[in-house]
Amino acid sequence: MRIPDAVTGVSKAVAAEVDSPRVDALEPNVSTGDVESPTIEIIEKDLVAGKIDVAIVWGPIAGFFAKRIKSPALAVVPLKSETGVRFDYQIAMGVRYGEREWKQKVESLIDSQRPAITAILKEYGVPLVDESYAAKP
Numbered sequence: 001m002r003i004p005d006a007v008t009g010v011s012k013a014v015a016a017e018v019d020s021p022r023v024d025a026l027e028p029n030v031s032t033g034d035v036e037s038p039t040i041e042i043i044e045k046d047l048v049a050g051k052i053d054v055a056i057v058w059g060p061i062a063g064f065f066a067k068r069i070k071s072p073a074l075a076v077v078p079l080k081s082e083t084g085v086r087f088d089y090q091i092a093m094g095v096r097y098g099e100r101e102w103k104q105k106v107e108s109l110i111d112s113q114r115p116a117i118t119a120i121l122k123e124y125g126v127p128l129v130d131e132s133y134a135a136k137p
Contacts, residue, residue, distance in 0.1 A: 063125030
């Protein structure tokens with residue numbers, strides 16, 4: 001995986017969530033910080049204190065904390081998927097198999113409330129990406 005231009009030239013360390021594709025796909029020359037720390041500590045303590053320069057975490061968590069922390073200003077940079085390494089996932093709801101009427105009701109609710117759902121995601125800082133972030137076959 002190629003680290004985006006926005007995070008190249010890191011002078012200290014990169015920390016990432018343990019046992020995730022984000023950690024497994026890091027370039028071999030990128031050192032990691034204390035990956036045993038909970039994500040909240042990585043962001044709220046290590047990143048804000050300057051112990052690390054970059055935290056690679058799940059987008060909704062990154063967005064939430066980046067929005068919550070006022071100083072220093074944090075930027076959320078979504079990683080683009082590549083062949084064999086996927087970073088973009090749609091949020092989904094499901095219903096029990098065979099519950100056609102309930103499925104249609106849920107789908108209708110999602111469709112009719114899409115602007116409100118998107119507003120909530122944005123309010124919480126969840127990074128929203130388009131199809132350009134999907135892995136190319």
